[in-house]
Amino acid sequence: MKEILEVFGIYGKIVRLNGGQGRSVRVGDFVIKPIDEVNKYNWIGSVLAPISTSGLSIAKPLKSKNGNFVENGYGVTKYIEGEFSQGNIKEKIKACQALSHLLQSIKQPEQWTHWHSPWQRANQVAWEEADLPDNTNLHSVKLIKSIKTGYQPIHLPKQLVHSDLAGNILFNGSTPVIIDFSPEFRPKAYAEILLITDSIAWHQEELKSLWITQYSKFLLTQLALRAIIFRLTVTVIFNPDNHDSVLKELKNFEPILNILK
16 A cells, blocks of 8 residues: 555645545645546546536546556545535536536446446446346346336437436535546436435435436336346346345335336
């Protein structure tokens, strides 16, 4: 770790951070974390760097003394003060919309389809661009197929969005702070509905928050179904033979499925 700190010009006490996957540390005004997908992270750093933000803050990847976003498998972002708050869903949606607006002109890179992560694969399954892993428990396969029977075709333009905002919007006073950028090329409405469904399932957001967007019930339902399939599929990918883990995750999202019937 000492070599990493030196090459990024960082000095201070190492403090482990809570949240996420528990792999990030803070050193002074910086956050350091291991990078699993180096090429994708380099691309994220390059496209976020020139974005000028107003009204929100984004934790962007920083370059080392060598001009690299990744050194020896680690990346660094600025530590931005902010607190996670349950509720406040309207302000979170506004932040999501503002971020999507800033990202709308960024084009999907040619190498995008060659980059892989469990979350990218799960989104592909949710949007019927890929199948579940071959070793998925058969009960999990049946469960996910049964939810997918509610799918209807939807046609919305894709753009770059942050696809994991529910736990990654903090607030510094009234200013939203966006951390742990998780890129996807999906409809901007999907990012909003995913934020809402995750907040209901994991952060005690009220169920009635489903109805606070301007989207029709049809579109809301279709996006919410895909958001839920995405989360269930993430669980499958990490535990393909463990149907109980899928049922446990399903329990978090069942109130949403029930209200959409």
